[in-house]
Amino acid sequence: MYLVARFFLSPTLYWIGNKLNKSMNLFVGNLNPETTVASLRALFTEFGEIVSVKVIIDNATGMSRGFGFVEMADKFHSYDAIDNLDSIFFEGNVISVKEAKQNGSKPGGKPGGFKKPGMGGPRPAPRTYPRPNPRPPLPPRPRSNDDDDRFNRL
DSSP states (O other): OHHHHHHHHHHHHHHHHHHHTSOEEEEEESOOTTOOHHHHHHHHGGGSOEEEEEEEEOTTTOSEEEEEEEEESOHHHHHHHHHHHTTEEETTEEEEEEEOOOTTOSGGGSTTOOOOTTSSSSOOOOOOSOOOOSSOOOOOOOOOHHHHHHHHOO
16 A cells, blocks of 8 residues: 555655746846846855846847846745845845746737636627517507698698
């Protein structure tokens, strides 16, 4: 019995352990335009092993856009870095450090977020069944002799 339980539980525990220790990408916002990759790497190295560091550069101006990404090897070290570095003063600015969101993480893969069923899209076809008449037709108006005399005077 012990061998069977160990066989069924160990792949699950192995999978959970690998998911928890997987590398994690961090978003670093409100960076000083003079911040370099080396200075950002030096800031994060005290919290664990760093896989990559990117400072995003604007193609038109060649200057930093004020944010970057740091990928750390261990998820636990990443959370430690978020707790200690978020809202600190770094190179003249108060930076924000958060877990980076993946591209295309919106439901349905389309921009605009979640849409309720029945909202948007083509209009429904018009109703084809006969609708009840809202009121019966009016009876003919009774004619008086005065009306006939008015038209016959010419």
